[in-house]
Amino acid sequence: xxxxxxxxxxxxxxxxxxxxGLPRPYLGMSGIGDACWRKLWYGFHWVNPQExxxxxxxxxxxxxxxxxxxxxxxKAEGCFVFRVDCEGNQIELTGKVGEEQxxxxxFAGHAKGHPDGRIIGLAExxxxxxxxxxxxxxxxxxxxxxxxGIEKSNPVYYGxxxxxxxxxxxxxxxxxxxxxxxSEYWWExxxxxxxxxxELKRKEKVIIISDExxxxxxxxxxxxxxxxxxxxxxxxxxxxxxxxRTCDYSDLEEDGIWSCSNxxxxxxxxxxxSTEEQRKGxxxxxxxxGL
Numbered sequence: 001x002x003x004x005x006x007x008x009x010x011x012x013x014x015x016x017x018x019x020x021g022l023p024r025p026y027l028g029m030s031g032i033g034d035a036c037w038r039k040l041w042y043g044f045h046w047v048n049p050q051e052x053x054x055x056x057x058x059x060x061x062x063x064x065x066x067x068x069x070x071x072x073x074x075k076a077e078g079c080f081v082f083r084v085d086c087e088g089n090q091i092e093l094t095g096k097v098g099e100e101q102x103x104x105x106x107f108a109g110h111a112k113g114h115p116d117g118r119i120i121g122l123a124e125x126x127x128x129x130x131x132x133x134x135x136x137x138x139x140x141x142x143x144x145x146x147x148x149g150i151e152k153s154n155p156v157y158y159g160x161x162x163x164x165x166x167x168x169x170x171x172x173x174x175x176x177x178x179x180x181x182x183s184e185y186w187w188e189x190x191x192x193x194x195x196x197x198x199e200l201k202r203k204e205k206v207i208i209i210s211d212e213x214x215x216x217x218x219x220x221x222x223x224x225x226x227x228x229x230x231x232x233x234x235x236x237x238x239x240x241x242x243x244x245r246t247c248d249y250s251d252l253e254e255d256g257i258w259s260c261s262n263x264x265x266x267x268x269x270x271x272x273x274s275t276e277e278q279r280k281g282x283x284x285x286x287x288x289x290g291l
Contacts, residue, residue, distance in 0.1 A: 015053065015054045016054070017053075017054045018051040018052065018053060018054075019051060019056070020049075020050065020051045020057070021049055021050065021051040022049070022279060023043070023046045023049040023279075026110055026256060027043075027044045027106070027111040027112075027207060027208060029104065029111060029112065029113030029167075029204070030163075031159075031160070032111075032159055032163055032200050032204055033156040033159015033160055033162070033200065034155075034156050034159075035155065036218065037207060037217065038214045038216055038217055038230075039228060039230060039234075040207050041207050041210060041213050042213065042230040042233065042234070043229075044207060045240070045246055045289060045291075046240075046241065046243050046246065047230055047233050047240040047241065047245075047246060047291065048229050049241060049243075050229050062136060062180070063135070063136045064097050066134060066136050067095035067134050068095035068096055069095070070176055070178070071117075072094075072095070074119065078121050079119055079120065079121035079122060080092070080120050080121050081117050081118070082117060082118055082119075082120075083100070083102045083117055083118065084102060084118065085102075093117045095116075095134075101114045101115065101116070101117070102117075104164070104168075105256075106201070106205075107205040107208050107209075108252065108254050108255070108256070109254060109255040109256030110208045110256050112256075113164055115133065115168065116132050117132045118131060118132060118168065118170070119132040125189075130173055130174045131164050131168050131170045132174050132176075133161050133164070133176070134177075135157065135175070135176070135177045136177070136180050137177050137178070137179060137180060139181040141153065142177060142178075142186065145177055145186060145188075146186050149188060150175055150188055150190065159200055161173040161190050162190075162193055162196055162197040162200060163197055163200050163201070165192045165197065166192065166194065166198065166201065170192065171192045172190065172191055172192065173190040173192075174189060175189075208252065211290065212289060213234075213289075213290055216234060220235040233291070239287060239291070240287065240291050242281050242285045243278060243279055244277065244279075246288065246289060246291055247260075247281065247288055248286040248287065248288025248289070249261050249284070249286065249288070250273070250288070250289075251270070257272055257273075258272075259271055259272055259273060260273055264284055265282065
């Protein structure tokens with residue numbers, strides 16, 4: 001047997017790579033169900049963007065690959081999975097990585113959502129169009145889903161389905177999950193709770209327009225904070241990362257635009273910032289937004 005290197009081998013190099021670090025430029029509808037408003041606000045303001053290791057990236061990638069498998073299985077049973085374009089046309093989906101999805105734009109262009117698709121032809125309700133949401137889960141979370149349902153076992157996923165149904169005009173979501181340990185399927189039909197979905201929509205707006213972090217959701221010793229990317233800023237008073245979203249000179253505009261009012265940067269009072277400029281920041285950064 002050929003001896004494998006203790007270090008500096010091919011797989012070691014793969015696993016040493018870091019991914020991410022470039023935060024999305026909008027507040028995602030997919031996470032709006034999170035109970036901690038402060039966490040969502042921090043994420044929207046890029047308080048502490050994080051890279052993640054290759055292993056975590058593989059988890060994300062496997063989740064994307066699962067979509068193609070699940071949609072293929074559903075199509076084999078006579079279902080039609082699709083998106084609706086801006087002209088109202090139904091475009092068939094395959095689940096392939098990089099495939100265009102529907103995009104829903106929330107308050108002032110600063111919130112967005114990208115559902116997995118729509119589905120019709122399920123045996124339980126063959127003539128009804130449903131929101132489709134596909135997830136992979138580690139066994140612990142999968143078993144909790146089977147026992148408790150998604151509303152109790154994962155409120156973030158539940159909020160995601162509600163927010164998407166509201167935007168899509170659907171009254172039911174077909175939520176299909178895969179156990180990553182055993183490849184078992186489990187599913188749930190989730191009805192629209194319009195009042196709750198509208199509350200999530202209002203929550204998006206409040207987070208976006210808030211000019212300082214919302215109140216802390218938990219005390220520093222709470223288990224919900226143990227793995228939070230923003231613990232140091234929230235509970236230990238560590239300064240945020242320096243970028244335009246944490247700078248006192250930045251402000252929000254309509255259509256998802258951020259602007260800079262620093263006269264040193266531009267003669268224009270409201271200089272429009274590109275996403276790249278926001279991420280990079282400048283040497284004139286001053287901590288703002290109540291941070």
